[in-house]
Amino acid sequence: MNKVLHIGRTTFRSIWLTINVAVAAMTAVSAYCGYINPDRLAIAQVANMLYPAWVLLSVILFAADFFILRKSMWIAAAGILLGTGPLLDFFPLNARSVKLSPAEELRTFSVLTYNTYAFEDNQGINPEWGNRTLSNILSSEADIVCLQEGNNITGKRHGIGSPAQRDSIRERYPYIIDTPELANEMLLSRYPARQVPTPQPEWGTGKYAAYILDIDGHELLVINCHLQSIGLTPDDKEAYRELTDKELRPTRKELSQVKSDVMPKLLSAFKTRAQQARHIKQFIDSMSIKNVLLMGDFNDVAGSYAYRTIRSCGLKDAYAQTAFGPTITYNASRFYFHIDQIFYRGDLRAVSIWRGKSRSSDHYPVSATFLWDDNTDE
Numbered sequence: 001m002n003k004v005l006h007i008g009r010t011t012f013r014s015i016w017l018t019i020n021v022a023v024a025a026m027t028a029v030s031a032y033c034g035y036i037n038p039d040r041l042a043i044a045q046v047a048n049m050l051y052p053a054w055v056l057l058s059v060i061l062f063a064a065d066f067f068i069l070r071k072s073m074w075i076a077a078a079g080i081l082l083g084t085g086p087l088l089d090f091f092p093l094n095a096r097s098v099k100l101s102p103a104e105e106l107r108t109f110s111v112l113t114y115n116t117y118a119f120e121d122n123q124g125i126n127p128e129w130g131n132r133t134l135s136n137i138l139s140s141e142a143d144i145v146c147l148q149e150g151n152n153i154t155g156k157r158h159g160i161g162s163p164a165q166r167d168s169i170r171e172r173y174p175y176i177i178d179t180p181e182l183a184n185e186m187l188l189s190r191y192p193a194r195q196v197p198t199p200q201p202e203w204g205t206g207k208y209a210a211y212i213l214d215i216d217g218h219e220l221l222v223i224n225c226h227l228q229s230i231g232l233t234p235d236d237k238e239a240y241r242e243l244t245d246k247e248l249r250p251t252r253k254e255l256s257q258v259k260s261d262v263m264p265k266l267l268s269a270f271k272t273r274a275q276q277a278r279h280i281k282q283f284i285d286s287m288s289i290k291n292v293l294l295m296g297d298f299n300d301v302a303g304s305y306a307y308r309t310i311r312s313c314g315l316k317d318a319y320a321q322t323a324f325g326p327t328i329t330y331n332a333s334r335f336y337f338h339i340d341q342i343f344y345r346g347d348l349r350a351v352s353i354w355r356g357k358s359r360s361s362d363h364y365p366v367s368a369t370f371l372w373d374d375n376t377d378e
Contacts, residue, residue, distance in 0.1 A: 013069055020072045023061055024079025027054040031083025034303040038270040045270040046263075049301050049337070052090060052326065055080060089302040090338060092320045098351040100371065107372040108351070109191075109215060112142035113295035113340055115226070115363035116150040118184070119160045122332060122362045131161035132360035137188070138168055140356070140367050144213070145173070145188035146224035148297045151180050153188075183207035185224045185296075191215045193222075198283060204228045206276045208296070210283070218347070218372060221289040225280060225296035227306060228272040230265050237333040270306075273299065277306035284313045291346030293370075297363060298341050307341065315343035318350035318368040327355050332362035342368045349373050 026047075033048035062076035080087065100108065116133050125132060134153065137145055153159055153176075159166045170176070173188035177195050183205060187193060196210040208225035232240075239261070284292060294315060300306045302317065311317065319327070319342065329340035340363055344350060348370045356365040 016069050017072055017075070020061055020065065020075040023054065023057055024075050027051070027058045027079035028082040030054050031086040031303070034086065034305055034308055036305065038267070038274045038305055042267040042270045045300075045304060046266065048303055048305075051083070051086065051303065055083075055087065055091075086303045089307075089317065089320050091326050092323045094322055094324050098322070100351065104371055108369055109143045109372075110141070110367060110369045111144045111146070111293060111295060111342065112137065112140045112365055112367045113146045113148075113224075113297075113342055114150070114365040115148040115297040115340065115361060117361035117363070118149045118151075119153075121360050123359055125360070129162060130165045132358060134161040134165045134169070136356060136358050136360065136365050138165065138172070140365060142367055143190045144222065144293075145186075146222065146295050147184075147186040147188070148224070148226040149184050150186040151178055151184040153178075153186070177209075177211060179209045182209045183226050185209040185226060187211050187222065187224060189213060196221075196287075200276075200279060203275055204272050205231070206272065206299075208276075208280055208283075210287075212289075215372075218291060219289060220291045220293060220346075220348075221284075221287055223280065223284070223292070223294040223296075225276075225294065225298070227276050227297065227299050228269050229299050230262075230269045232262065232265060232333075236261055236265075241334055269299065270304075273304075273306040274309065277309035280310055281313050284310075284315075289346075291348060293342070293344050293348075295342040295366075296340070298339050300339055301337050302341070311343060314345045316345060316350070318342040318344060318353050318370075319366075321350045322353045322368070329355060329364050329366055330362065331359050331364060340364070340366050342366060344370065347372060 030047040030051040033044040036044040038045050058076045058079050062073055065073040065076060114137065119131055119133050121132060153166065153169055169188065173190060175189040175191065175193040177187040177193060179185045179195070185207060192214045193211045196212055198208060198210050200207065206226060206228035208223055211222045213220045213222055292315065294310065298306060327338050328336045329338050330336065342353070351369050351371050353366070353368040358365065
């Protein structure tokens with residue numbers, strides 16, 4: 001009997017160790033899959049997209065190891081620690097908020113990036129007083145606003161929201177640049193702004209627009225981008241919702257069907273975004289402007305190939321530099337990912353970032369505050 005128990009315990013420990021090693025390996029590998037060009041291996045981007053889930057599983061295993069097999073705790077820990085760099089991109093640990101002096105406050109400005117869902121209300125709430133998404137923009141009091149899917153705000157006859165809201169937009173933002181030819185990217189600015197030509201190939205739905213702003217004597221290149229979406233149909237989204245419904249138990253056939261419908265679109269979108277990201281990087285390099293702000297809907301997570309490609313021209317991630325813990329910026333169809341980004345470089349630094357809670361759009365608004373700082377490390 002003792003021999004049987006010994007064999008059973010040994011077998012269980014072996015299986016448990018194997019599980020720990022497998023999860024640790026997947027956690028570490030998926031952390032760096034964002035460096036792989038999707039033109040070579042697109043499936044690596046799927047692994048990178050799931051990296052947060054592997055981290056969570058590793059944390060759960062680490063806690064379970066304490067009670068089950070303590071010597072395997074280091075395996076789970078190693079899987080997490082090996083991916084520390086990528087981990088801090090989506091789970092930053094900036095515990096202290098930046099306190100500014102009155103003199104520094106005068107050198108700050110704020111920005112907002114917001115995919116507006118074409119100003120349709122994602123929850124079907126249409127109050128008589130106006131448009132909720134437009135209200136979110138106004139209440140943010142941002143100095144510079146980059147909108148995706150945001151056209152025809154201020155049209156006198158067929159504009160968005162109430163006349164009072166449109167008047168408030170025009171009063172607050174004397175510089176409005178609409179680009180319906182570029183996927184309806186729009187700039188609202190309190191500072192003088194002019195659009196910069198951005199010739200770009202026909203590559204699906206993704207587009208970007210660029211502007212040069214004069215902020216109290218500082219020249220700033222602002223890029224408003226909306227990278228390629230996955231292009232899921234309403235049926236695709238409904239099938240995914242059903243798969244993630246705790247009360248429903250999908251069959252193997254249903255799982256296989258969703259995979260066959262969604263995976264080709266997912267892999268194709270990764271490749272297109274990679275192309276768009278390389279084009280945007282080349283554009284930034286060609287401009288030779290020191291101060292750059294790039295923001296928008298990436299349709300891709302922190303750490304992805306597109307994310308890393310754009311950042312490779314010396315850009316910092318405002319969220320990674322100022323926030324604490326993970327966040328999500330897309331809130332529809334149970335695709336809960338952080339896909340709206342704000343990057344920067346030059347004589348400015350991010351001092352805070354904020355994500356709104358309104359679900360009038362399928363994206364949350366994301367706002368950041370920057371400080372002009374001549375002592376910024378480059």
